[in-house]
Amino acid sequence: MSIQNLIEIKVKEGFLALYNIEIPTVEFQGTRKEFEGDITVVVFPLLRYKKGNPVQIGEDLGKYIVDNITEITNYNVVKGFLNLVVADTFYVDFFNSIYANASYGFVSPQENEKAIMVEYSSPNTNKPLHLGHVRNNLLGYSVAEILKASGKKVYKTQIINDRGIHICKSMLAWEKFGNGETPESTGLKGDKLVGNYYVKFDQEYKKEISQLISEGKTEEEAKKQAPIIIEAQQMLLKWEAGDEHVVSLWKEMNSWVYKGFDVTYKNMGVDFDMLYYESNTYLLGKDFVAQGIEKGVFYKKEDGSVWCDLTEDGLDEKIVLRSDGTAVYMTQDIGTAIQRVKDYTDVGGMVYTVGNEQDYHFQVLFLILKKLGFDWANQLHHLSYGMVDLPSGKMKSREGTVVDADDLMIEMTSTAEEISEELGKLDGYSDVEKQDLHKKIGLGALKYFVLKVDPKKRILFDPKSSVDFQGNTGPFIQYTYARIQSIIRKADFDYSKAVIIELHEKEKELLKQLELFPEIIQHSAANYSPALIANYTYDLVKEFNSFYQNVSILGEEDKNKKTFRVQLAKKVADTIKLTFSLLGIEVPERM
Structure with missing residues (x-):
């Protein structure tokens, strides 16, 4: 206790x-x-x-x-x-109780406890992952890891948006302008290649709109009558009808994208336990609409469309089925949530990592699922997060002005290399060691910068300032970890046992910070906030550096004090490694 x-x-x-x-x-x-x-x-x-x-x-x-x-x-x-x-004795006894515990602060899952499913990423297969996806993936992955550390069983999942008019736009542009090129023939990652044709479609669409306007059409008429958009709409109808050629092209181009996504996810350090595809889920939910009508949760209008009246709950009326019987996104999300609980019967709650522009959608979704009588609907959470801005302004994927996730990670590695060389911190390293370290520092800087901010807040991301070896940054914390490893390597004596009664005030402050760790994990899990873990780590590192500057460690003459201080330093490093693992960040042994 x-x-x-x-x-x-x-x-x-x-x-x-x-x-x-x-x-x-x-x-x-x-x-x-x-x-x-x-x-x-x-x-x-x-x-x-x-x-x-x-x-x-x-x-x-x-x-x-x-x-x-x-x-x-x-x-x-x-x-x-x-x-x-x-009393000092309390902190000494506390330290002795945790020193040998490699997973101090982590809680094992309880038997028969319901699992939590965490959804994140959920990209479209018409373009590569971009900066917005980076925040989404880092948040979702970190929250899943924190929930696991708090004692929950967790499934990581995503739903891949692999159908719809936006997918057909890329397919049509490739058919018209691609000349049969492939990722192999171009040397491009598949998601980048397909994304280029999404941009190409928009360019051609704008040309046709301008042409129609010059011929006397209104802008609204031109947007509807442009031949290329009509072709894309016809392609979608063919896909829905199972047209052999269209479905074959769809499968091939999507396979290119999936291979590209896999490379990005691996480089980013995130993973998933299972995948859902919108092409398999977009018809789900319609059966539950029929059940909802019987229960009085939904009602049918004269035109045959089905609605849910949420005005008594302070919301509005929400359509769940069009008059032609086709599903809307809300219908799909209702069906997908129910299907997930069928697939994984131990799931008792879900976390949806989706930007704050969808706040209202999830408010409605969760309320409808509760009204349909699902107990687990009380354990649904929308991990809403703010947008990521760059000094250069807003991103637009149709115009090709997005910040590509792969390019960003490469840039972060390059920035880490540039700053490290300026500071002369890597003298004596081989080229391979430098390359590995630059990647750890660059990605660590990116992840920490994104995750140290409360998810609800908007971020202005500046790659250069994130790779700083001073202040509340990933590299500063990584450098402190590496410094402690250097101390441990130099400790050429048996530091397995120490007898300490009185503590230096700096030792006591450091022990107080370590004592907070289990509580921080639980608090972070309860609030779905990696920022609490990130900022706890920064506070721990600040406390260690104050300790390091004020007391002698290896130069201490008293053997017990020296042994205890090496142990304390090692436990701080172990805790940094644990906290950073929850953020998906690697720590270097040397720096």
């Missing part, structure tokens, strides 16, 4: 014993540097349950805690803040 949990129990117990009042929660904060203490109970919130002088209430609680917790040796009250002094 953490010292905070122990104090919380005793504060509640003390409040009941002293005032005969039960309190639901206790608020804590770190003790300010100018006061004596290690952890502070904030008294002010307790005044809502017990009127009185906050200083006197703090004094009453402080005396009760010191009398009832042997690990608390003293206290002081400053206004409405009860500062508690924790």
Whole structure:
């Protein structure tokens, strides 16, 4: 049990014993540097349950805690803040209990507990992954890993949007202008090749629109009557009818894209347990619409379309079936969610990693699934995230102005190389070692920059500033990890056992930070926020560097102190490696 949990129990117990009042929660904060203490109970919130002088209430609680917790040796009250002094022996015993635990902070999944399915990426097969997909993938992957570390069983999945008019646009442009070229003949990744034809379609479409407008058509008429868009619409109808030629072309071009995606995912360091394809799921959900009509969840209009009236829930009316009987996206998502629970019967909740422009869609989806009577619908979460902007402005995939994910990762590696060479940090490395390290630093910088920000916030991404060896960056934390590895390599003595009673204040501060780790994992999982893990790691590293600058480690003459400090440094490094694994970031042994 953490010292905070122990104090919380005793504060509640003390409040009941002293005032005969039960309190639901206790608020804590770190003790300010100018006061004596290690952890502070904030008294002010307790005044809502017990009127009185906050200083006197703090004094009453402080005396009760010191009398009832042997690990608390003293206290002081400053206004409405009860500062508690924790015995060194508590932190030493705590450290000894975690030192040999390689997965400290991680919780194993409980038997028979329901699994969580985390969906992320979910690209279209008409273009490569771009910067927006990078944030999506990094968030989804990291949240899945954090949920696993918190004790949940997790399935990682994506639904690939492999059908529709946008796919046909690429196919048609390739047929008309491709001259049979392939990824092999061009040397291009398949997703890039297909993406080029999506851009080509838009260029030709705009030419035809301009031509029709010059002939007297309105812009709206021109957009509908342009021959190339009509051809694309006809191709989609042929695909839906199972036309042999169109389906064969669709399969071939999609196969090119999948191979390209696989390369990108591997380089990005993300993976999936199963894949769903919209071509297999777009008809799902229609049966449940019929059931929903019987239950009164949906109703049919005179034109035959089916709707869900959510006005009493503060939303609007939502169509779930068109008048011609075809499904809409909402219908597909209803059916896909239900199908996933059929496929994986131990799934009891889902996390959808999708940009915040879809907030309303998921609000409606979750509400409809609840109304249909699915218990697991209460465990659905939309991991909504803000857009990623660049100094150059907004991206548009139709115009070919997106920042390609592959190109971005290459740029990050190059930026890491450039800055590393400027700083002269890699003297004595072979070219292969340098290349490997540049990639770790570059991708680490990218991932950390994206994940340290609360998912809901918009990001302005600057590749150069993310690769900085100072401040709240991935490379700064990686460098600290490598520094600790250097200390460990130089420790040419047996540091397996140490006997410590009194702690240096910097050792104590570092131990306090380590004690927070299990709680941070649980808090991060509960909030679906890798940012909490990222910023915890930065705080841990800052605390270590303060420790490193203020105490001697290998130069310490006292053998017990030297041994303990090497152990402490090693545990900090182990924890950095664990936290960064949750963010999908590698740590270099040398830097």
